[in-house]
Amino acid sequence: MARNTAALSRRREWTLRVVCSVGEICVTLGIVALLFVAYKTWGQLGELQDAQAELDHALEQQWTGLVAPDPTVDQPAAAPGTTAPRDRVATEGQPLVRLSIPRLGLRWVVTEGTTQQALRSGPGHYRGTQMPGEIGNFAVAGHRIPGVFWDLDELAAGDVIEVEGPRARYTYQVTGTRIVGPNASAELAPLPGQTGAQPTESRLVLTTCNPKWDNYQRLIVEAQLQSETPRG
Template structure:
C-alpha cells in the first residue's frame, strides 16, 4: 500500500472529501515560502557602521569658512608666520632681543641674585648665632677637662700658698673658672687676650692681677651668644664668682660703663672711679652685711654694642670681704641658689 493511502490522502497531497485529516506535526505552523537564507536580515552596507568623517577644513579657513587666525585673543601668535622668504616661529615676537626683553632679563637676574645673597646672609647669621655657640661649648668642655686634669695633679710643694699656685700659667692655658649667677653662665678662663686666645673662652690680661690678689683681675671676651652676649644685663650688686685651684672668690659688681676702645686704663691695677664706686657701695651696706674690698678688683671687657665693636662695655667688681673659702669646702652660696 502506498504512503498516500495510509494517511487517507490521495497521492496529490489534497484531503479526500468526507474523510478525517490526520494531525501532522507541522499543521499549525504557517508555511514559509522558500526564500534566501538572509531574507529576514536587513541588508547593511559595508560602511554603514563607520561614522562619517567630516570634510577637512582648509588650513586657511575655520569652520565658518572664515580665514584662520594668526593670533589668539591675547595677541600671541598661534602658528608660524611667513616673513619674506622664511617662516618665523609662533613665538618669534617673544624670543627676539628687544629693549623690553633685555630689561626683563636684567631685572629677573638681579632678583635671583638678591634672593641668593639673602639666603647666604641668613645662613651666615644662623652660623654666627648657633654654629659658633656649639663650637665654643665643645671647646669649653675640652678646657674643662684640661683644667680638671691640671688641678687634680698633686703639686710638688703642697704647703705652698694659694697665691703661688695661681701665678704660674702658660699663655693659652686654662687658669680659672668664671661664674655669673644672674646670667646662669660659666666659662673656663684662659691666659692671654689675643684673638687666638679668646676665640673660644674669656681671656686673662697677662699683666693684670690674678684672682684674689691686690690689683685688678681683668678679662676680655667676645660679644657672642656663647660668651659675653648678655653682659649688659649685669647690675650693681650682682655677684661674680671665680674658682681657682685652691680657692673660691666672690666679687660684687660696683660699676658698669661704656668707653672708647682707646681707654685702656680700665684694666689698670687701680681703675679710675672704681675705688670711689666701691666706697659708695660700702656706704650703702646695712649693718651685718659684708662690705667690698677697696684694693682687689675684677674687670670684664667686651665689645659694644652687639654686632659691632666701636665701643667697649666694662663691668667693674670688687672682692666681697670674707668671701674667700677653700675649694675643698664646695661652691659658695651664690652658686647654690
C-alpha cells in the first residue's frame, strides 16, 4: 500500500513538472512572438531613419547644380499629358522628391518603385504614374508602420501635403479618403478611380495597407494640387 502511494506521488510530481515546463515554454514563446511583433512595428524605426538620412543626402547631391529653367530660353517639349518634361527616367530605388505631411509632423524622401526592397527605406513612387506638377496622378505607396504611413487614416479633407522636387515645391490639399480592395488599381489611373478618363488637373494619391496590423484592404488618400512655387 505504501509502495503504491509513493509511486502515485512520484507520478503526480512528474506530471506537475511536465505541465509547468510546458507552461513556461508557452509563456516564453508568447513573449518572443510579442517582441518580434514589436520589433517589426516599432523596432525598425531606427533603420528607417538611417535609410532616410542617407537618401536625403543622396537627393541633395543629385540636385546639386540643377537650376530653374531660364524663361527666355526655349525648353524641351513636355511629354504627352504632362505640364513639364522629365529630366530622365528614374531607376528602381532612386531618390526622387521629398514629401511631407504637416498634420502628422513627418517628412520622407520618396524613392522610385514600390517593390518590397524599395519600400523598406520609406514611401515609393508607383512607376508609370505622373511626377509632381504633371497633369495626372502622382501616386505613392508606403508601409503601414510607425514612421511611414501608420497614422495616414488621421488625414481629412483640407489637410496639406507638400512635395519638394528639384526645381519646385508643390502644395496639395487632401480632397478625401476611402477604403478599397487590396488589388484595386483604378486609384493609380491618371484620374484616380476613373480608368480611361482624361485628366485635366495635377493630383496626388497615397496608398497603404488597411487596417493596421493587416492588409486585406487599401487606404487611399486623394489630394489636388493647389500651388507650385520655384525652389530657391
